Amino acid sequence: MAIDPRNTPFHPATLRAAGPYVDVEKALAGTGFASIHYVEETESTNADAAQLLANAGCAGLTIVAEYQSRGAGRKGRAWQAAAGSALLFSTILPRAIAAEQLWIVPFWAALSVRSALRECGVATILQWPNDVLLGDRKIAGVLCQSSVTGETARVACGVGINVHRWREAEIAVEPPPAFCDDVTAVDRRALLQAVLVDYQRALPQLEEPEGVIAAWDDAAELPGRRYRIAPDAAESPFGAIAEGIESGGGLRVRRDDGSREVVSLADARVLR
Secondary structure (H helix, E strand, O other), X not given: OOOOOOOOOOOHHHHOOOHHHHHXXXXXXXXXXXXXXXXXXXXXHHHHHHOOOOOHHHOOEEEEEEEEOOOEOHHHOEOOOOOOOEEEEEEEOOOOEEHHHHHHHHHHHHHHHHHHHHHOOOOOEEEOOOEEEEOOEEEEEEEEEEEEEOOEEEEEEEEEEEOOOOOXXXXXXXXXXXXXXXXXXXXXXXXXXXXXXXXXXXXXXXHOHHHHHHHHHHHOOOOOOXXXXXXXXXXXXXXXXXXEEOOOOOEEEEEOOOOEEEEOOOOEEEEO
């Protein structure tokens, strides 16, 4: 059942039933990410986390779901995963960040997801703006929620990672996704722990956006990768060589005719 503070008064004990992730919670004791709440089913862990952003007692909380009935990706696209097949979680950062640097958080989180997958034996590459790829197929995605008050913001990082292949995946999801199972057996508890440990390690980097950009460009093998970009306002996509991330999150590209431009996060998506 989804957490709804509008119907249930906030009480820390009700939000810290870690279920099968209790050992992960214990391993994170003493860090800023030591609180885990597990639910068998919810509409969206991001929607649940968004309701809790204003509550200081929920700082550092991770909500993990076995199944999401209305999981969402960027621009309202659906995230589909059979129950028990994916690691689905949203983590409220333990401290506020500068509102002007909100754009860096998804790139920061994607780096930690990639690092955790590598630790579990799955080598991936990042793709702008929020995808983690195994080969040319998506294995994970990041989508953040925020609440801005004045010059600061509270943020929840939503992550979905395809772990166990499910029978209908090839026909239910387009384009077909990748799974950790395609490479090696991965325990979802170990994977969540690896992500949260890396969040803790990397937390100071949120104050160094240039460093995050440089690390993300390297993890995305930029410059030099070819992208097929579909602008929202255009009838057809165009091909380009991606050169790097700009401040603000836009993608700097060189079109086939040699012209350069920065593609805004809000105005386009990358096709696979």
